[in-house]
Amino acid sequence: MNLTQIVESESEYLFSNYKKYPLFVQKGRKCLLYDYEGQRYVDFVSGIAVNALGYNHPRINNVIRKQLKKLLHISNLFYHPYQALLAKKLLEISGMEKAFFCNSGTEAIEASFKLARGYAYKNKLGEDKNQILTLDNAFHGRTYGALSATANETYREPFAPLVPGFHFVKQNDIQDLQTKFNDKICAIVLEPIQGEGGIHPCTEEFLQVARKLCDQHQALLIFDEIQSGLGRTGRYFYFEKYGIRPDILTLAKPLGLGLPLGSVLTSATISDTFGPGYHGTTFGGGPLACRLGFEFIKILQEDNFVQQIKEKGVFFTQKLIMLKEKYPFVVDVRGEGLMLALELTFPGREIVNQCLEAGYVINVTTDTVLRFLPPYIITKKEIGGLVKTLDKIFSKVSITT
Numbered sequence: 001m002n003l004t005q006i007v008e009s010e011s012e013y014l015f016s017n018y019k020k021y022p023l024f025v026q027k028g029r030k031c032l033l034y035d036y037e038g039q040r041y042v043d044f045v046s047g048i049a050v051n052a053l054g055y056n057h058p059r060i061n062n063v064i065r066k067q068l069k070k071l072l073h074i075s076n077l078f079y080h081p082y083q084a085l086l087a088k089k090l091l092e093i094s095g096m097e098k099a100f101f102c103n104s105g106t107e108a109i110e111a112s113f114k115l116a117r118g119y120a121y122k123n124k125l126g127e128d129k130n131q132i133l134t135l136d137n138a139f140h141g142r143t144y145g146a147l148s149a150t151a152n153e154t155y156r157e158p159f160a161p162l163v164p165g166f167h168f169v170k171q172n173d174i175q176d177l178q179t180k181f182n183d184k185i186c187a188i189v190l191e192p193i194q195g196e197g198g199i200h201p202c203t204e205e206f207l208q209v210a211r212k213l214c215d216q217h218q219a220l221l222i223f224d225e226i227q228s229g230l231g232r233t234g235r236y237f238y239f240e241k242y243g244i245r246p247d248i249l250t251l252a253k254p255l256g257l258g259l260p261l262g263s264v265l266t267s268a269t270i271s272d273t274f275g276p277g278y279h280g281t282t283f284g285g286g287p288l289a290c291r292l293g294f295e296f297i298k299i300l301q302e303d304n305f306v307q308q309i310k311e312k313g314v315f316f317t318q319k320l321i322m323l324k325e326k327y328p329f330v331v332d333v334r335g336e337g338l339m340l341a342l343e344l345t346f347p348g349r350e351i352v353n354q355c356l357e358a359g360y361v362i363n364v365t366t367d368t369v370l371r372f373l374p375p376y377i378i379t380k381k382e383i384g385g386l387v388k389t390l391d392k393i394f395s396k397v398s399i400t401t
Ligand code: PLP
Pocket: 048, 104, 105, 106, 107, 109, 139, 140, 141, 142, 191, 195, 196, 224, 225, 226, 227, 228, 252, 253
């Protein structure tokens, strides 16, 4: 099949819920993707922050081969070694005490909401203590709980009624946060640096106040680091930047390096909320996905890997700032490590298409924000190549600002 045929058959047989770019990917190697005509592209999206080690990583391939010969799935009725091995690694880098595994980001979020409400219930923290605060520009996933924590009316309205008990706070607006916090709040969930919302970091002060209010009101602080966690921002977790620790941490995206795997990390006390039967999954925490996750964290811990992400991020940011200084329609450069964004005054989809034609895969979020989430193994040369391409494309943009 060629691209035209696949587009036609997808439109005939599949739901039309995705707006795809015209790229028919055959294979990948390191940070490069190859289409069916042999054309290569440098990848600055990583399957939306998943392929952190790029494509065809020899160590990962080796682990897959070994595990395939042993066991693919066993369910959570029985034991295999890799859940505990991966959990130990995750707890080591996060300072948390217990881990739960599921299949995706949105499932990790669902588990965290159940945990927060169940914790208040189990510990008799108050009859109506079941309300959850979330941020107005947040994205936590697509299931009912996660959608209920999404403020955007366009996404909510068609699917009403949603799960009750969610309230929205303006990001970095301390007064709004203080006004909306009370004893009925059992948790606040936030991305310390928002991803789908356009790469918007929470301020240190806002996070500090959230931590303090949670402590005062016996509420739980949930950090959604599904996109920002596991090295992406040049730290294992973005929360390390200010040393403000959550009670519950949700992870997914790169954890299974392309296999569906999510996780919830928390304290031993909070984890006790879920006794046998209270929460679970058929597929979550399977041997192959967990073994991949275990290998991934081992790689992150070797050779200053996370520090290198930080350094590449500084290099990349400097280059993006140069574009901002040169072009008035570039209004902002945001983010850290290899989670970066460049905001335009106009919709960015056409820029994404032109980058694709020039051999670079990038992405746009919230219409005007070009987002860069390359594999951690991206080289400075590849970053330089993308910025040169953007420079060339921008130089032909005629727009009155
Ligand atoms: N939370 C955040 C911060 C995300 O970025 C995403 C996905 O983009 C999710 C949750 C949902 O994850 P998933 O698509 O794996 O369900």
